[in-house]
Amino acid sequence: MTEGAQYRQAEAGKRYDVFHTDCPARNVVDHVTSRWGIWVLISLRSNDLRFYELRESIHGISEKMLSQTLRALVQDGLVWREVEQTTPPQVTYGLTGFGRDIGEPLTELFDRITRQLPPYNAA
Structure with a gap:
């Protein structure tokens, strides 16, 4: 597998700048913390x-939102x-x-929350 933001390495010695709008790590954070992303990850744990x-x-x-979240x-x-x-x-x-x-x-x-x-x- 060569896809996914985690495989795009930052330059040696540098970290991703997640505050920059073009940062690939920012997209991953957005997907994980989206309304449904966190629930998908917890459900699959x-x-x-x-x-x-x-x-x-x-x-x-909804099926549509689950499909979109899973795709991301x-x-x-x-x-x-x-x-x-x-x-x-069967998928x-x-x-x-x-x-x-x-x-x-x-x-x-x-x-912790629960x-x-x-x-x-x-009731």
Whole structure:
């Protein structure tokens, strides 16, 4: 795999300037922190999921938004996509090593938030 912003190396000894509008790392940050990007990464943290399993795990996301979010995360190298040649085709998604690296602190943040909130009353 040669696609994805993580493979475009900054010059030796230099870091990406994420505050510059043309920085490729900025696009990855935008995709990860988008409305749905974080939920996709958290949903894939434990298991690889098929498209519809992923959609059902993220309440409120439309098929269109899930498709767009997955496309961006695959292009960034955070998520892999595998198509099984069946009728209809079955598409499975999972986290790459880079996606797991990025997902760990997001999962920790998610877990901290849910531990600190008062008990949930489903009334």
